[in-house]
Amino acid sequence: METKQPLQHVQMKDNSTQLKSLFNSYLDSKPLLTNPSALSISYSPTTIPHREKQVEELGRALAPALKGFRPSNVFVYGKCGTGKSLVVRFVTNELQQLARQKVRVIYVNCKMKKTANTEYRLLANIAEQLGKKMPDTGLPTDVMYRTVFDLIDSEEQAVILVIDEIDTLIAKTGDEILYNLTRINQDLKKAKLSLVGITNELGFLEKLEPRVRSSLSEEEFVFPPYNALQLQDILRERAKSAFASDVVGEGVIEKAAALAAQEHGDARRALDLLRVGAEIAERRGDVKINVTHIDASQEKVDYDRVIETIKAQPKQSQLVLMAIVKLSEKEQMIQTGEVFDNYEKMCKEHGMKSLTQRRVSDLIAELDMFGVIQTRVISKGRYGRTRTISLALDNNLKQKISTMLTEAL
DNA sequence: AGTCCACAGGAAGGGCAGGCGA
DNA sequence: TCGCCTGCCCTTCCTGTGGACT
Numbered sequence: 001m002e003t004k005q006p007l008q009h010v011q012m013k014d015n016s017t018q019l020k021s022l023f024n025s026y027l028d029s030k031p032l033l034t035n036p037s038a039l040s041i042s043y044s045p046t047t048i049p050h051r052e053k054q055v056e057e058l059g060r061a062l063a064p065a066l067k068g069f070r071p072s073n074v075f076v077y078g079k080c081g082t083g084k085s086l087v088v089r090f091v092t093n094e095l096q097q098l099a100r101q102k103v104r105v106i107y108v109n110c111k112m113k114k115t116a117n118t119e120y121r122l123l124a125n126i127a128e129q130l131g132k133k134m135p136d137t138g139l140p141t142d143v144m145y146r147t148v149f150d151l152i153d154s155e156e157q158a159v160i161l162v163i164d165e166i167d168t169l170i171a172k173t174g175d176e177i178l179y180n181l182t183r184i185n186q187d188l189k190k191a192k193l194s195l196v197g198i199t200n201e202l203g204f205l206e207k208l209e210p211r212v213r214s215s216l217s218e219e220e221f222v223f224p225p226y227n228a229l230q231l232q233d234i235l236r237e238r239a240k241s242a243f244a245s246d247v248v249g250e251g252v253i254e255k256a257a258a259l260a261a262q263e264h265g266d267a268r269r270a271l272d273l274l275r276v277g278a279e280i281a282e283r284r285g286d287v288k289i290n291v292t293h294i295d296a297s298q299e300k301v302d303y304d305r306v307i308e309t310i311k312a313q314p315k316q317s318q319l320v321l322m323a324i325v326k327l328s329e330k331e332q333m334i335q336t337g338e339v340f341d342n343y344e345k346m347c348k349e350h351g352m353k354s355l356t357q358r359r360v361s362d363l364i365a366e367l368d369m370f371g372v373i374q375t376r377v378i379s380k381g382r383y384g385r386t387r388t389i390s391l392a393l394d395n396n397l398k399q400k401i402s403t404m405l406t407e408a409l
Numbered sequence: 410a411g412t413c414c415a416c417a418g419g420a421a422g423g424g425c426a427g428g429c430g431a
Numbered sequence: 432t433c434g435c436c437t438g439c440c441c442t443t444c445c446t447g448t449g450g451a452c453t
Contacts, residue, residue: 120437135428140436143429314440336416356442361417377417381451384415 030244032278032289038242039275041268048090049237050230051083054221058091061219062194065095065103065158070185070192073216077202078223081266084198085164087223092160092196099158106130107162110169119177122169123148126161149184156190166197167204175212182215225265231257234267235274243278249290252277256294273297276304303397309370310401315409316355319346320363322405324373324389325398334389336361350409364389 037043048055062071078084092105106129108122123144124134130151134144152159161181163169170178178195185193195216197204202222205213226234235253256277260270274289277297281289310321323342327334340357347354355363364387368375374392379385391398 118438139429143436355440357416358418358443359441362441365418377448379449379451380415381449382412382414382453383451384413385448385450386414386416 030287032244032247032282032287033242033275034244035242036275038238039271039278041271043238044086044089044093045237045241047237048083048086049233050226051087051223054083054087054223055091057221058087059094062091062095062160062196065160065192065194066099068102068156068158068192070158071160071194072218073182073195074197074218075205075216075220076196076198076223077204077220078200079225079264079266080200081260081264081268081270082223082225083267084223088162088164088196088198092162095160101155101157103158103160104130105160105162107164109164110166118169120144122163122177127151145180145184149187152184152193153188153191158192158194160194160196162196162198164198165200167199167201170204170208175208178208178216179212182212226261226267227265228254228257228261231260231265231267231270235270238271239274242275243289247278247288249288251291252289252294255291256297259294259298269301272301276300303400306372306393306397306401307404309372310404311408313367315352316359317363317366318405318408319343319350319352320360321367321372322346322402322409324364324367324391325402325405328391328398332390335386336364336389337386339364339389361387 033039038045058074058076061074064071076084076088089107092107096103096105106126108125108129110122120139120141123141126148127134127144130148132147132151134147166178181193181195197216205216205220208216232253235257239248239253252274256270256273259273260266263269273294274297277293278289280296280300281293284293286293310318313321320339320343323339323346324334326346327338327342336357340360343360344354364373364375367373368389371392373389375387375389377385377387393401
């Protein structure tokens with residue numbers, strides 16, 4: 001016992017010294033990333049490479065707002081990371097600055113849970129941006145519509161309502177809300193309302209009822225994916241603002257662009273790869289970012305995305321995933337029935353009440369949507385119709401997730 | 410050609426929590 | 432306090448499906 005205490009003391013002193021030296025060397029080192037926000041999604045650049053045509057077309061469509069006319073409703077399509085939201089924000093910001101009080105832009109993102117993913121929340125969000133705080137729940141929907149209507153029509157103005165990820169909202173609430181919003185427009189006396197819908201889903205409009213479709217879409221723009229060369233231009237442009245000079249090594253931009261181009265030309269991913277690559281280089285104490293940092297970055301970006309998704313899931317969903325992970329250790333292709341049996345067993349082990357197969361089926365579909373697993377509906381003839389499930393993760397990641405879930409449950 | 414399996418997935422509604430207004 | 436409203440998670444009930452089997 002007597003020998004233990006001094007040992008512990010020495011250990012603590014060592015840690016402290018170690019940490020002090022780490023902090024000091026961090027303080028002394030020159031940061032590679034001088035302006036990290038330039039690589040973030042929310043950054044608003046002054047130029048958007050390879051989107052000149054889209055900026056001009058959208059600008060032309062919304063320009064009537066400057067003269068007090070109602071611009072056409074607009075729909076913007078394109079896969080994620082193709083610059084849709086960026087261009088819409090850019091154009092509407094410029095428009096608002098030029099028009100001052102005459103034009104008002106309201107931006108809502110329907111992917112943001114608890115913010116605008118239901119009819120009520122969307123209306124509450126609009127009301128809040130127009131200056132009136134509404135309760136999170138409790139009021140009848142017609143009261144919400146009336147409030148929003150009164151706020152919009154309170155002065156002579158052109159209101160441009162940008163609904164990002166509009167497909168998410170419609171999938172959840174139905175298209176009635178879009179019909180109601182276009183109807184509001186007919187009753188407005190002073191103000192004019194235009195909608196700008198942004199979606200990843202190209203066939204989105206076909207899903208809407210004809211009466212909604214006809215009232216809604218007056219102009220449509222498609223944003224094509226970026227190719228590797230275009231992504232390089234984007235990265236170079238952002239790198240100028242983000243990094244100190246001469247810290248981006250040879251081939252780094254090309255590598256990040258090429259990796260992102262493989263994923264349907266996603267600029268967001270390209271920026272993530274570069275940002276995380278820079279962070280890794282900094283942490284390793286390197287003075288330059290090189291391609292090995294981008295390789296490490298790719299692994300980390302994938303890992304972080306999956307871990308964050310899984311951590312955010314409710315316990316039941318984690319148990320379903322755990323059942324899939326355990327089954328995947330024995331076989332590659334798993335079926336819904338097996339997952340459910342395994343899940344029920346695990347519920348018993350953890351003293352939890354199990355959900356019905358119907359609900360578990362939905363949880364499996366959600367995990368698929370998040371990209372954690374891959375599923376495919378197949379028919380085995382006489383032996384029924386089912387979904388085959390496989391983990392969309394490499395062995396290393398699978399192992400880490402298994403450990404994480406075991407600790408979490 | 411008809412049957413059958415093992416689900417998928419849509420629709421309806423229950424129960425609960427949170428909030429509002431009278 | 433009570434009735435009403437919403438969102439959310441869930442169950443129950445149901446129809447649909449596609450290919451192997453008879």
